[in-house]
Amino acid sequence: xLNARALAATALLPLVANAQNQINMSTGISxxxxxxxxxxxxxxxxxxxxxxxxxxxxxxVFGVMLYSIYAHRKSKGVEASQFHxxxxxxxxWTVVPxxxxxxxxxxxxxxxxxxxxxxxxxxxxxxxxxQWKWKYEYLDAEGENVAFFSNLATSQEQIYNTDTKGExxxxxxxxxxxxxxxxxxxxxxxxxxxxxxxxVPEIAVKRDAIPxxxxxxxxxxxxxxxxxxxxxxxxxxxxxFMPVEVHVVSQDEFDGWMAAKKGAAAADAALAATxxxxxxxxxxxxxxxxxxxxxxxxxxxxxxxxxxxxxxxxAMGGLDSHLNVIVNGVAGTAMQAFGxxxxxxxxxxVTTYQRNAFGNNTGDVVQASDVVSYKEG
Amino acid sequence: xxxxxxxxAKGLSRWLYTTNHKDIGTMxxxxxxxxxxxxxxxxxVIRAELFQPGMQxxxxxxxxxxxxxxxxxxxxxxxxxSFVGLANWLIPMMIGAPDMALPRMNNWSFWILPPxxxxxxxTLLMEGGAPAFGWTFYAPLSTTYAPPSVTFFIFAIHILGVxxxxxxxxxxxxxxxxxxxxxxxxxxxxxxxxWLITAFLLVAVMPVLAGAVxxxxxxxxxxxxxFSAAGGGDPVLFQHIFWFFGHPEVYIxxxxxxxxxxxxxxxxxxxxxxxxxxxxxxxxxxxxxSFIVWAHHMYTVGMPVAGELFFMYATMxxxxxxxxxxxxxxxxxxxxxxxxxxxxxxxxxxxxxxTIGGFTGLMLAIAPADFQYHDTYFVVAHFHYVMxxxxxxxxxxxxxxxxxxxxxxxxxxxxxxxxFWVSFIGFNIxxxxxxxxxxxxxxxxxxxxxxxxxxxxxxxxxxxxIYGASQLLFLYNVIAAIVAxxxxxxxxxxxxxxxxxxxxxxxxxxxxxxxxxxIEVQPAH
Numbered sequence: 001x002l003n004a005r006a007l008a009a010t011a012l013l014p015l016v017a018n019a020q021n022q023i024n025m026s027t028g029i030s031x032x033x034x035x036x037x038x039x040x041x042x043x044x045x046x047x048x049x050x051x052x053x054x055x056x057x058x059x060x061v062f063g064v065m066l067y068s069i070y071a072h073r074k075s076k077g078v079e080a081s082q083f084h085x086x087x088x089x090x091x092x093w094t095v096v097p098x099x100x101x102x103x104x105x106x107x108x109x110x111x112x113x114x115x116x117x118x119x120x121x122x123x124x125x126x127x128x129x130x131q132w133k134w135k136y137e138y139l140d141a142e143g144e145n146v147a148f149f150s151n152l153a154t155s156q157e158q159i160y161n162t163d164t165k166g167e168x169x170x171x172x173x174x175x176x177x178x179x180x181x182x183x184x185x186x187x188x189x190x191x192x193x194x195x196x197x198x199x200v201p202e203i204a205v206k207r208d209a210i211p212x213x214x215x216x217x218x219x220x221x222x223x224x225x226x227x228x229x230x231x232x233x234x235x236x237x238x239x240x241f242m243p244v245e246v247h248v249v250s251q252d253e254f255d256g257w258m259a260a261k262k263g264a265a266a267a268d269a270a271l272a273a274t275x276x277x278x279x280x281x282x283x284x285x286x287x288x289x290x291x292x293x294x295x296x297x298x299x300x301x302x303x304x305x306x307x308x309x310x311x312x313x314x315a316m317g318g319l320d321s322h323l324n325v326i327v328n329g330v331a332g333t334a335m336q337a338f339g340x341x342x343x344x345x346x347x348x349x350v351t352t353y354q355r356n357a358f359g360n361n362t363g364d365v366v367q368a369s370d371v372v373s374y375k376e377g
Numbered sequence: 378x379x380x381x382x383x384x385x386a387k388g389l390s391r392w393l394y395t396t397n398h399k400d401i402g403t404m405x406x407x408x409x410x411x412x413x414x415x416x417x418x419x420x421x422v423i424r425a426e427l428f429q430p431g432m433q434x435x436x437x438x439x440x441x442x443x444x445x446x447x448x449x450x451x452x453x454x455x456x457x458x459s460f461v462g463l464a465n466w467l468i469p470m471m472i473g474a475p476d477m478a479l480p481r482m483n484n485w486s487f488w489i490l491p492p493x494x495x496x497x498x499x500t501l502l503m504e505g506g507a508p509a510f511g512w513t514f515y516a517p518l519s520t521t522y523a524p525p526s527v528t529f530f531i532f533a534i535h536i537l538g539v540x541x542x543x544x545x546x547x548x549x550x551x552x553x554x555x556x557x558x559x560x561x562x563x564x565x566x567x568x569x570x571x572w573l574i575t576a577f578l579l580v581a582v583m584p585v586l587a588g589a590v591x592x593x594x595x596x597x598x599x600x601x602x603x604f605s606a607a608g609g610g611d612p613v614l615f616q617h618i619f620w621f622f623g624h625p626e627v628y629i630x631x632x633x634x635x636x637x638x639x640x641x642x643x644x645x646x647x648x649x650x651x652x653x654x655x656x657x658x659x660x661x662x663x664x665x666x667s668f669i670v671w672a673h674h675m676y677t678v679g680m681p682v683a684g685e686l687f688f689m690y691a692t693m694x695x696x697x698x699x700x701x702x703x704x705x706x707x708x709x710x711x712x713x714x715x716x717x718x719x720x721x722x723x724x725x726x727x728x729x730x731x732t733i734g735g736f737t738g739l740m741l742a743i744a745p746a747d748f749q750y751h752d753t754y755f756v757v758a759h760f761h762y763v764m765x766x767x768x769x770x771x772x773x774x775x776x777x778x779x780x781x782x783x784x785x786x787x788x789x790x791x792x793x794x795x796x797f798w799v800s801f802i803g804f805n806i807x808x809x810x811x812x813x814x815x816x817x818x819x820x821x822x823x824x825x826x827x828x829x830x831x832x833x834x835x836x837x838x839x840x841x842x843i844y845g846a847s848q849l850l851f852l853y854n855v856i857a858a859i860v861a862x863x864x865x866x867x868x869x870x871x872x873x874x875x876x877x878x879x880x881x882x883x884x885x886x887x888x889x890x891x892x893x894x895x896i897e898v899q900p901a902h
Binding site: 051065084093098108169215231232305334 | 431433436437438441509510511517518521522606607611612613646647648649650651652653654655677678679682685686690693697700701703704707708709710711712713714715716717725728729733736739743744745746748751753813816817820821822823825826827828829
């Protein structure tokens, strides 16, 4: 049997395929015709209901006005009527709009109550906004939380027009949020510095991330796929460069991914206990630098929003003061405390990288054990 | 008319020392137009950067400075002072008063504005750059994370607030005490009514804004934690305080515009304003409601559901009195004998586009849908439909309408009509597509965007350049009229215009109504 919705979607394919011209809110229905979230589809329906009511009123008001402009003009020799009151009409156009508003308020209220229904979540994820990235932490009943940062993956070359822009320009991250399909996921949303806002249009979740407070939101995504969004509260220079990417996968795939994440965390911990070669540290450090440092300090350490690293007294001076800046940040500036954000191996790698890249060539090699002993004081 | 007519002093001192409402009105209008061009220049930088995806002209931090200053300069420098200028020129002439009630304060409330904006603009040259936290300056981005220039910004806001409060007290005192005998409240022209109500709104909320920036100042320099959770404060408190000012502010901007439209549409329809009394009551109702809807700007901050419902219902209610106004204007046109000179064209443009802005406002009021609209270009489109096509179009209509009265010279009508059509089309090319990109998911205040938004952004930028350029035509037309416009001999420049200002010569003498006029049958509407 042919699914009517799928048929309609096929008929619309030429339009839909051209993402270039999307002109309306996400329908909550995927291109394949599957419902993405019930709530998203309901909000879309509400949006369209209000829209069509406005269109109808608009046609009425503008119709009368245009007819008047056409018919009641002095050049046609009409004599102006002098009426200026009509109590009955005035009462009517006060009462009728009120009734229409009540008609809008009823579905709006029921949808809003659903938006706020955070009960019975099957899993919880803590979402923390940082300037300018998101941190996702899967809260685990056994205390084995999995946490990682999600940074913009679009290259500086694409942003500054020296490379061709990819399909998901500015909407792609290095590590997406992964959630299982058809599972009620509760998001606990907060921020580390300024206010951000976590938004994924297709799954109809937007909530402000406010430092010191935790907001709640939820979703139950019914269609597997990749959903993209952005920060929607001005949060500083790179507000436009902290996207959200959500991968909705089957429960099996999710379990596999989660096990791999836990394994990787264990591997990182193990790695911290070993000595790495200079090449390994430099390669790892470059990746860390590009994800965490580059936005402020420049692709070649030349500085920008942050100080230059190339030739800097900190990066070429004593190791302890260099680690102090990276691990603890600099109070009162945008330099964050990366000790809490990066693993010890990554701190070691990026410190090594900064001390040897961009012509700094100090020859220093920093191992994870150095970072651990620095942290322990 | 007294015998001791004297003209204005000569030279610069005329403008520095003047206490004449017409001079002060003129200065307000020129100042606000200068700010309009400055704020417009910032907008051109924004639209040029957004012309194509990718970073081309400016850095993201500077882009944020542009959006911030564009908003601040347009709201506080262009729109608000322009309507104060209009009030200065017109209120005494409309109510048959010789001048404003507090002329020396009038001088002061104007002359503190230019230094305040000079200070605000100078932040662009400071280390760390100008404020870059948006015109809504949410903490802690505007406190802990702000550039050092934020302190100058706070001082500038304080001065603007003082200026607005003084201007409002002056208007209230003038309207309440200086009406000509027989000019009862319910005979006042609607422009005077809307300004009276606006002045009360200003007196009520500007101190709240002053409180907000003072708390910021304390947080930044004196170790308090009003807006920092780490010290026991609350960043959301800032938003509540800001929008308790900010929402009435929206009506502070639009109510005088309603007043202007209520003068112009009857004049060119040659028919009295329909529903004068209901217009007054609707204005008062909007003003009252404006105090209890502020948190509809904050649906996504995590308010309790009961709060969301209250603010949603209260906000939807505003559609009722606003609808009454639109219906009244359309009914005023109905069976009139209309002509379509430039002021009427801008008024009809206002009516159509402001109503569209009202519709999107109603959509934004619906809290669950707002979770999808909030902080996107849909909001940007909405408030430009009410701010630009609402306030700025009505202001432009007002200038064309009263300029011949003020100067005794006529502007070039053809050029005025060209200005209207270019503005109208340019405006819609700029802002209509922003509804689409907003709904499709483009957040506001971003310097670069995903590729699916590219076409509409380019269109928007082209429209903005057209709209911007058309304002230079306006400037030329006004200057040409003042310098060499055709003289108008008639007191009543427009045959349908009613009201006391049209009983005065064109241009009116430096001092008018030194002897109160006799109010005859029904001059008000």
